[in-house]
Amino acid sequence: MSIEQIAGRLKIHDIRPTQQRIKVYEYLLKHPTHPSVDTIYTALSPEYPTFSKTTVYNTLDVLLKAGLIRAVLLSGNEVRYDGNANEHGHFFCRRCSEVYDFEYVLGVTASEELEGFQTERRDLYQFGLCRTCAKEEEKAI
Amino acid sequence: MSIEQIAGRLKIHDIRPTQQRIKVYEYLLKHPTHPSVDTIYTALSPEYPTFSKTTVYNTLDVLLKAGLIRAVLLSGNEVRYDGNANEHGHFFCRRCSEVYDFEYVLGVTASEELEGFQTERRDLYQFGLCRTCAKEEEKAI
């Protein structure tokens, strides 16, 4: 996505397309690696010497509220961000700590307890071993 | 569950049933409100003046690793704990900030991307409005 397209998308959501916001959003779109605030800040900092970490926090909040990005909570120590706002699952490998996105079809979430509840968002997390690490662990035995 | 039963369950998992561990686990079982570390500490502190927050952290880690409890990540600022270790979903109401447990039947998580992956744990989160808040919002319009 070009800078202009990103700026346009921000405008649609009533977000002023400032340099910083465009850069942060662009970074998230280009790096589907679920970066943390610190990762984003460190990556963009050299290019923009006056770049501030507070701005990263503010920008991510704005993008979150607009529904353009998602917050992912994996380790419990740090919030990580995902430029892909579509519903998708996250697989977290406990061995290599890598995060894998996956599509899923949720059969039915039948449950009387939630009658009358309005679900606006849904997150599915899976934890375990990724393909590579599963093989490695097999070898080790 | 009695103190003896709790102690027994800890022993089964090779966890020394100390006073503090029993108290923390008991608290989680009796309060299915997904308390934070601070909530647990504040609640138990008056009864045990020398009780330490570090112990709460340590204990929760031990219980987590044994699979007796679960960590729930809702707000991103704070990890909260759940004495119910069975697989179940968490509904978080954005209006009243209440957490509701619910049972679910996950149809099929068909997805080629995860072939060869070993899933050991699964978390389903839903966000939106609970029954009460949904009605309140309707009224307000």
Added chain:
DNA sequence: TATAAAACTGTAAACATTACAAGGAGCGGA
């Protein structure tokens, strides 16, 4: 180009979590 509103920056504070060393409690063997 002038103006008002909104954003950005940098520092400081708040808060959650972890590290660590010294003292204390639980457990098995005498």
Added chain:
DNA sequence: TCCGCTCCTTGTAATGTTTACAGTTTTATA
């Protein structure tokens, strides 16, 4: 029951993440 070893707890300090805030800068618009 007592002893001694090991593990657990405690308290303080350090680390790391996130928020608050005031002053400056940038943006959108006329």
